[in-house]
Structure formats: structure tokens, C-alpha cells
Amino acid sequence: MQYFGILERYIFRRVHTFSFILCSSMRGTRASCLGQPDGEAVKNSQPSTYLFDGGYASFDSNGAVDGWHYYIQDYMGNNRLVVNKNGTVEQVTHYYPYGGVIGDISTNESLQKYKFESKELDRTFGLDNYDIHARQYFAMAPMWDRIDPLAEKYYGMSPYTYCGGDPVNRGDYNGRYNSLGDNPSWSLISGYAISRAELARVGADKNLRALEMDMTCVVTIVEIRPDDCDGNQFDYKSNTIFWSPERGSIRQVDLDDPTLGTYTSSPVEGIQHEADHGQKYNSNKEEYIKDLNTEDEQFKNKEERRVVTGSEQETARALGKISDRQVTRKHHKGGKTIRVSDPLSTTPLEVFPPTIKLPEFQATLKK
Secondary structure (H helix, E strand, C coil): CCCCCCCEEEEEEHHCHHHHHHHHHHHHCCHHHHHHCEEEEEEEEEEEEEEEEEEEEEEECCCEEEEEEEEECCCCCCEEEECCCCCCCCECCCCCCCCCHHHHHHHHCCCCCEEEEECCCEEECCCEEEEECCCEECCCCECCCCCCCHHHHHHHHCCCHHHHHHCCCCCCCCCCCCCCCCCHHHHHHHHHHHHHHHHCCCCCCCCHHHHHHHCCCEEEEEECCCCCCCEEEEECCCCEEECCCEEEEEEECCCCHHHCCCCEEEEHHHHHHHHHHHHHHHHCCCHHHHCCCCCEEEEEEEEHHHHHHHHHHHHHHHHCCCCCCCCCCCCCCCEEECCCCCCCCCCEEECCCCCCHHHHHHHHHCC
16 A cells, blocks of 8 residues: 555554554543544534544444544655555545645545644535634645734744745744754654654544644744754743654652663653753743752752653653653663664664763863
8 A cells, every 4th residue: 555655664563453543542631633622513402423533433323433544644744545444545635845735646525624733524505615713725726814923033034924934844833933944854753743742542632632722832843963962842932842852761659669671762751851951941931941940869850850750651651661660761871872863763873982071071181
């Protein structure tokens, strides 16, 4: 089967975890993949569809479930295929770069209406616009129906333009400009999309989702080298997350008790960690800065303690990497940096030696 540019390894994981997606969603997990809402749609006083992360359930005229349908997406989160529980393709959708549906080579277009960026295509009155939270988007124009709520942050760009005129490398999942830095690489684009979807799948995407839905800020994600000496970090002064989709780390769980062994974190855990910092800063700047400057002997500062003991542990448990009685670490000290093949991997392709940062290096020279 051709997957239209989706990473085959990722699609393999998605196709073979449909039952898990279904179970986690039906247990009430709020896992909204790239903005796809979940909930029940009612038509003529009867349930019509039930949306969950990764697809939807359809109902017959008696209100009983008569089918389970699952989305296969490309790297931008566009629904390209709809398949049933047996893997039979029910719908194929091809898009122009700006989201218009290519009707001649798409099939069964009316089966379901969530398409470009997983958003609802509204064909009422022939307008054919997408409902993208803050605004309505006309893909064939292509333009928004109203100005960008953050237009004053981008004086050099039309407030009606979509993704700065670059829909191949950028997405706008909530009607405001969301940047992946200047000229993002394929590694960053695909790495973020895979990480975002994986966190959504396990119900650990609340921080990234909150940043995407925040209409008052723009957080930029900038790619760094896997061996960057400063590592993944959130810089509140520029509202920027510096992150590598190929960077993992191996840390001792407890510096005072080597018998607890080590924990290897993946890039997907790294982006979640920094997103938590970003979400805290953009929701409560004063408290974030205060906690950042409050020293903590064990975790460097109060803000790092909050993230390491909170969402970092929750994410590791959601990914099935630790049990309820285990922890990833009891400190905020560095470990071994590793390069991995993709954001979900913890298998080292390369191990980097510890790097002395410039200020520390200069201090050793003075001694």
C-alpha cells in the first residue's frame, strides 16, 4: 500500500495499534491528534458519529454502532485514507498544497468531512471552507475569512495569508500562526508531527495542545543538533523551544543509589518537557520567572522540580516506560547524550562525550 509520503515506520505503528487507540479513547482519554475534536455528533435525534483520536464510530438508524473507521494521516496531519477495522480502504483524499481537495483522484468524498489538518470541511452554500477554531479558512482562495488575531506580531505579512505562504512546511491548526522556526528541516517537521501524534495517542499532549490553542502567544520551535552542549531548552525571553528530534539521554535514576540503574529518555519526552515549561510561562509569567529563580538543591530550581516530578513522570508512564512505583530520575543533572533514529526511539546510534560549556571551560583555565 502507498502511504503518500508518511513515514512507513510510523504508519506501521499506527496501523497496528488501532485497538489500543480505540480502548484509550473510549476510556475517556482526551487525545486530540493535531486538533481533531472528540465527542458525539447527533443527527435527527439519533447518534450519527462518535469522534475519537485517530478516527470515528458510525451508528445505524437504531443508534447501534455499525462500524469503526480509522484515519491514516500524512506528516502534516491531513487525513489521507479512511480504513475500517479490517483494513479496507473506505476513502482516499488528495489535496492541493493549500488544502483544496483534488476531486478527480479522490474517492468516496462524502464518507466523512474531517480532511485537511484533520479539520471539518464545510460545503454549506458551496463555500467549501475549513473550520479551524479561531477562523474559517478558504483553501481555494487561499485565505482566511478574517484577520489573524496575532497580526500585530507579523507586520510584514498579510493577516489573511495562510502559513506565511508556505503550506508544505508549515501548518496552522488553530487559526493563528504557529512557527517551526525559519526554514525548518524535514527532520524537524516530521519529528514534531510524529511526537505530537504519539503524545496525543497516549493522552500526554496537554501542554502542546494548550500552546497550540493559546490565542495570545506564539511559541517557536527551533531545531538544534543532537550533540548541542546546551541541550533541549525553553527560552522564555524569546518564547522559543530549542529541541532536537534525534536527541535522547541516558541518566542515572538516583545519583546516590546506583543500584536503581539508568533511564533513557526519547526526543518525544524532550519536546513534552520543554512544552510544559512553555505552557507554564505563557499561562503565568510572573510565577514561572519566580520559580525559575528559586533555587532547589535537588532539581536546580523550583520550576524544574515541578516539571521533572510532574509531567515528565506522567509522560513516561503514559508511554509505558515506567510503572507507577518507578521514576525517570530524582535530580536534574546531565547524563550521556545520544543520537537516535526517530523521536520515539531510545536505541543509541551514537553516544556523545560530556561537553564542557564555555563558561565552565574558562573557569577551569583560571584555576
